[in-house]
Amino acid sequence: xxxxxxxxxxxxxxxxxxxxxxxxxxxxxxxxxxxxxxxxxxxxxxxxxxxxxxxxxxxxxxxxxxxxxxxxxxxxxxxxxxxxxxxxxxxxxxxxxxxxxxxxxxxxxxxxxxxxxxxxxxxxxxxxxxxxxxxxxxxxxxxxxxxxxxxxxxxxxxxxxxxxxxxxxxxxxxxxxxxxxxxxxxxxxxxxxxxxxxxxxxxxxxxxxxxx
Amino acid sequence: xxxxxxxxxxxxxxxxxxxxxxxxxxxxxxxxxxxxxxxxxxxxxxxxxxxxxxxxxxxxxxxxxxxxxxxxxxxxxxxxxxxxxxxxxxxxxxxxxxxxxxxxxxxxxxxxxxxxxxxxxxxxxxxxxxxxxxxxxxxxxxxxxxxxxxxxxxxxxxxxxxxxxxxxxxxxxxxxxxxxxxxxxxxxxxxxxxxxxxxxxxxxxxxxxxxxxxxxxxxxxxxxxxxxxxxxxxxxxxxxxxxxxxxxxxxxxxxxxxxxxxxxxxxxxxxxxxxxx
Numbered sequence: 001x002x003x004x005x006x007x008x009x010x011x012x013x014x015x016x017x018x019x020x021x022x023x024x025x026x027x028x029x030x031x032x033x034x035x036x037x038x039x040x041x042x043x044x045x046x047x048x049x050x051x052x053x054x055x056x057x058x059x060x061x062x063x064x065x066x067x068x069x070x071x072x073x074x075x076x077x078x079x080x081x082x083x084x085x086x087x088x089x090x091x092x093x094x095x096x097x098x099x100x101x102x103x104x105x106x107x108x109x110x111x112x113x114x115x116x117x118x119x120x121x122x123x124x125x126x127x128x129x130x131x132x133x134x135x136x137x138x139x140x141x142x143x144x145x146x147x148x149x150x151x152x153x154x155x156x157x158x159x160x161x162x163x164x165x166x167x168x169x170x171x172x173x174x175x176x177x178x179x180x181x182x183x184x185x186x187x188x189x190x191x192x193x194x195x196x197x198x199x200x201x202x203x204x205x206x207x208x209x210x211x212x
Numbered sequence: 213x214x215x216x217x218x219x220x221x222x223x224x225x226x227x228x229x230x231x232x233x234x235x236x237x238x239x240x241x242x243x244x245x246x247x248x249x250x251x252x253x254x255x256x257x258x259x260x261x262x263x264x265x266x267x268x269x270x271x272x273x274x275x276x277x278x279x280x281x282x283x284x285x286x287x288x289x290x291x292x293x294x295x296x297x298x299x300x301x302x303x304x305x306x307x308x309x310x311x312x313x314x315x316x317x318x319x320x321x322x323x324x325x326x327x328x329x330x331x332x333x334x335x336x337x338x339x340x341x342x343x344x345x346x347x348x349x350x351x352x353x354x355x356x357x358x359x360x361x362x363x364x365x366x367x368x369x370x371x372x373x374x375x376x377x378x379x380x381x382x383x384x385x386x387x388x389x390x391x392x393x394x395x396x397x398x399x400x401x402x403x404x405x406x407x408x409x410x411x412x413x414x415x416x417x418x419x420x421x422x423x424x425x426x427x428x429x430x431x432x433x434x435x436x437x438x439x440x441x442x443x444x445x446x447x448x449x450x451x452x453x454x455x456x457x458x459x460x461x462x463x464x465x466x467x468x469x470x471x472x473x474x475x476x477x478x479x480x481x482x483x484x485x486x487x488x489x
Contacts, residue, residue: 076403084389084405162396164368164389164405173307174390177372180334182311 001184008175015171016192018085022167023154023196026092030153033093034100039130041105052101059098064159067091072163088160088167096153103145107138140211147204151197168192246319246442247449254297258285259304259318259441263395265418266473267324270303277301280473281322284341287465288440291456305393307372310334313441320453321441324412326374336446337439338453343485344412345432346375349401349419356408358430362386368397368406375411378434398423412436417480428479461487 005012040052059067068091072084082090111134119129139146161169168189176185250256260277261268268279282301289299302318309321313335324344327337348367350356356365362383369376371390379388389406391397398419401409409416413432420426440457442450460466467486474482 072405073399073403076405081404162392164391164400170390173371173392177307178330178377180310180331 001188004175004179004181004184005188008171008179011171011175012168012188012192015166015168016195018160018165019154019157019167019169019192020196022085022089022092022157022160022165025089026096026153026157027150029093030096030100030149033097035104035135037097037101038104038108041101042108044126056098056101059094060102062095064091064095064156065162067095068159068163084163084165085160085167088157088163088165091159092153092157095156096149099149099152100146103142103149104138106145107142108134110141111137143204143208143211147201147208150200150204154196154200155193244316245448246446247452250319250449251293254293255300256285256289256293256297257300257302257317257319258289259309259312259321259323260285260301261305261323262303263305263393264324264415265422266477267414267418268322269418277303280342280469281324283469283472284460284466285320285322287460287469288453288456291459292452305372306370307392309372309441313443316443319442319449323441324415324438325441326412326436327439328374331441334444336442336444336450338442338450339457340437340439341457342414342438344414344436344438346378346410346434346436347413347416347428347432348408348410348430349416349426350408350429351401352425352427354407354429356429359383359410359433362408365408366406368400368409370394370397370411373411374436379410382433394419401426413480414474417474417477420479421477 037052037055040048041056043049043052068088071082071090072087075082075087115133115137116129119133120126124132157167158169159165160167161173164170172185172189176182179185260281261279262270262277264279266279268277268281270276271278285301286299289297302312304312304318304321304323306323306325309318309323309325310331312318313321321335322341325331326344327340331337348356348359348362356362359379359382362379363385365383366387366389367379367383368389368391369379371392376388376390379386389400391400394411394415397409397411400406402423409419413428416428420428440453442453457466467488470482470486474480474485
C-alpha cells in the first residue's frame with residue numbers, strides 16, 4: 001500500500017487538488033445560488049415562488065450524473081465547448097444548490113413570522129428585514145443540515161471521474177487499471193476523501209456548539 | 213475529549229474490520245479447480261464486452277449478447293464440454309474485467325484484452341485468438357491523418373485499456389482523456405471533447421459502421437494480440453482452452469466466424485486476420 005502510494009504520488013496528489021478545487025467552487029456557488037432560490041421560495045410574489053419551486057424540484061430529482069453528462073456531452077454540441085472539470089463542477093453546483101435551497105428555506109420558515117412583522121413595523125424594507133433579522137437566525141438553525149450537504153458535495157465530486165475531470169476518483173480508476181491493485185487503490189482514495197470530509201464534519205460541529 | 217477518543221477508536225476498528233474481511237474472502241477461490249467446476253455444471257462463465265459492436269454487444273431488442281467474441285466463447289465452451297454445455301455471459305468493462313476474474317465472478321475473460329507483460333503478472337492468458345492493432349477514429353475531413361498529428365491535441369480513450377498508455381508513446385505531447393466506456397468515449401468525440409478516439413482497430417471499425425460521419429485514419433501503429441484471461445494457478449483450464457481454440461482453427465469454425473462478423477466492414481481487412489493451420 002505504501003509502495004502504491006509513493007509510486008503514484010503525483011497522480012493522487014493532482015487528483016486531490018482537482019477534487020478540492022471543484023468542491024470549493026461548487027460549495028461557494030451552490031451556497032449563493034441555493035440561498036437565492038430559497039429566498040425566491042418565500043417571497044410574497046407568487047410567480048417568484050413558482051420559479052424557485054420548479055428549480056428545486058427539477059434539479060433535486062434528476063441524478064447528478066445525468067445533469068453532469070448533459071453539460072459535458074450536450075451543451076458542447078449546441079452551445080459552447082466546456083471541459084470535463086467545468087461540466088462536473090457546474091453539475092455539482094446545480095445539483096447541490098437545489099438541496100441547499102430546501103435546507104435554507106426550511107430555516108427561514110422556522111424563524112417566527114413575528115420577527116419579520118416586527119422588523120417591518122420598525123420601518124425596515126422586506127430585504128432589510130431578510131438580510132439583518134431573518135437570514136442570520138435561519139442560517140444558525142440550519143448549520144447541521146448544511147454541513148451534511150457540504151460533506152455530500154465533496155463525495156459527489158467523484159462524478160468528475162465520469163467526464164474525465166482529473167479528480168481523485170478519475171486518478172484512482174487510472175491507477176487501479178494500471179497497477180491492478182484495486183483494493184489498495186480504493187482504500188487510499190477513501191482515506192483521501194476522509195482527509196477532506198472529516199475536517200468539514202468537525203468544523204460544522206464546532207460551529208454548531210459555538211453558535212447554538 | 214472522551215467522546216472524541218471513542219469516535220476515533222470506532223473509525224479505526226471499522227477500518228480494520230473492512231481490511232480483514234476483504235483479506236479472508238479470497239482464499240478458497242485460488243484452491244478451486246475452474247475446469248472441474250465447469251465440467252461438473254457444464255457451464256463456463258465468460259466476462260464479455262457489452263458495448264462493442266462486432267465484438268460483443270447487447271442487442272437492446274432481445275437482451276442477447278452478440279458478436280465475434282460471444283460466438284467464439286460459445287464455440288470454445290461446446291468444444292470443451294460437449295454440445296449441451298452452456299456459455300454464461302457477464303458484462304465487463306476494460307476496468308472491471310480483471311477484478312471480476314480475480315474475485316471469481318467469472319471463469320474467463322474474452323473481452324478485447326491484449327496480452328501484455330504487465331497483465332501477465334496478475335493473470336494468465338490463453339494463446340492469442342485475434343490480432344488487432346491500435347488505430348485512431350476521427351471525424352471525416354479532420355486534419356488528423358495519423359497518430360503523430362495528435363501531438364498538442366486531445367485524444368479520448370477508455371479507462372483500463374492499454375491503448376491510453378500506448379498512445380502516449382506515439383504522441384507524447386497529446387492530452388489523454390480517459391472515459392468509462394466506448395459508448396461514452398464516442399459521444400465525447402462527437403461533442404468535440406477530443407480530436408480523435410483511440411483504441412483497437414476492430415472496435416473502431418464497429419463504431420464507424422454505425423457512425424458514417426467518422427472514419428479510421430492512418431495504419432494501425434501497434435499489434436494487439438487478444439488473449440483469453442484466466443486466473444493464475446488454473447493450468448488445466450488454460451490447456452483445455454488452448455486445445456479447444458486449436459481445434460476450432462483446424463476445423464474452420466474460426467475463419468467462418470471471422471467472415472461472419474468482419475467480412476464486409478469498411479476500413480478493416482478481414483483476410484489479414486484469418487488463421488490457417
